[in-house]
Amino acid sequence: MEIRQFPDGDSYVRVPNAKEAMGKNAILFTRLYPNQDSAIFQTLLVLRALRENKARSITLVVPYLPYSRQDKTFKEGEVKSAEILCETLREQGVSHLITFDCHFLKREGEFEYGGLKITNLSMNKEIIGRAREIAGGELEIMSPDEGANYLVKEFGGSSMKKVRAGYGEGEGAAGGEEGEIYRGIGKMEMEKDVGGKCVLIIDDMISTGSTMLKAVENVKKGGAKKVICAATHGFFLKDSLKKLREECEKVFVTDSIETEASEISIKPAIEKALEQM
Numbered sequence: 001m002e003i004r005q006f007p008d009g010d011s012y013v014r015v016p017n018a019k020e021a022m023g024k025n026a027i028l029f030t031r032l033y034p035n036q037d038s039a040i041f042q043t044l045l046v047l048r049a050l051r052e053n054k055a056r057s058i059t060l061v062v063p064y065l066p067y068s069r070q071d072k073t074f075k076e077g078e079v080k081s082a083e084i085l086c087e088t089l090r091e092q093g094v095s096h097l098i099t100f101d102c103h104f105l106k107r108e109g110e111f112e113y114g115g116l117k118i119t120n121l122s123m124n125k126e127i128i129g130r131a132r133e134i135a136g137g138e139l140e141i142m143s144p145d146e147g148a149n150y151l152v153k154e155f156g157g158s159s160m161k162k163v164r165a166g167y168g169e170g171e172g173a174a175g176g177e178e179g180e181i182y183r184g185i186g187k188m189e190m191e192k193d194v195g196g197k198c199v200l201i202i203d204d205m206i207s208t209g210s211t212m213l214k215a216v217e218n219v220k221k222g223g224a225k226k227v228i229c230a231a232t233h234g235f236f237l238k239d240s241l242k243k244l245r246e247e248c249e250k251v252f253v254t255d256s257i258e259t260e261a262s263e264i265s266i267k268p269a270i271e272k273a274l275e276q277m
């Protein structure tokens with residue numbers, strides 16, 4: 001692909017060999033993070049090129065699906081951006097989306113959302129396997145909230161209970177930057193006895209790190225001996241990776257978003273999913 005930017009920021013996209021897609025089942029691999037808005041628009045242009053060149057079908061592989069956190073509306077005038085993204089991809093010719101630990105789907109499997117067929121793969125097995133190697137002994141597996149319970153339940157793990165504070169505009173000192181939408185953690189509750197144990201806390205994503213930091217604080221208060229933090233998608237906004245590293249034995253994520261804490265490759269899972277198509 002030839003992807004460039006005009007001086008004013010508009011995207012230029014060219015698929016030089018687009019004709020080769022004619023009559024074929026095309027598979028497009030792309031990351032939609034970071035710079036999600038321009039990455040999404042550029043992908044729409046690539047999809048159009050494939051369609052104009054008469055690809056028979058298009059499978060889109062997107063390791064992390066942006067906007068997956070807003071599939072509901074809470075306040076009047078909000079829209080479900082996750083739905084709009086999926087509908088738009090379908091309208092632009094995507095017949096099948098393959099992604100990982102998609103926030104609103106909350107389990108591994110096949111789905112239809114916004115009229116789009118989605119295969120949601122989970123990296124929980126690989127993450128838990130790696131954490132077991134690091135722990136080298138018994139491991140207590142936990143998720144920081146019930147939404148991520150699907151990641152831990154088949155491994156006998158349990159979930160904390162996260163109570164979110166309301167959304168507010170950041171005011172610098174409060175956590176979020178000025179003008180940024182910021183949602184703090186109200187409190188986190190835990191029933192499990194983690195005293196003297198090595199604990200893995202696993203989530204679908206670590207964004208500002210506030211959920212993970214609160215969960216770490218919680219298990220440490222409960223007397224955990226060692227804490228390992230992991231997630232499928234690592235954004236590590238601001239200095240959250242540094243802060244987590246200071247508090248934990250180990251922090252790691254997959255390479256669905258490439259970060260310095262990416263230790264697990266999603267490639268084998270993509271290959272397996274494509275083989276099964």
Ligand code: R5P
Pocket residue numbers: 144145147148203204205206207208209210211212
């Ligand atoms: C929320 O339900 C998600 O599963 C994550 O726990 C959350 O999005 C992580 O965000 P942050 O790192 O900003 O707390």
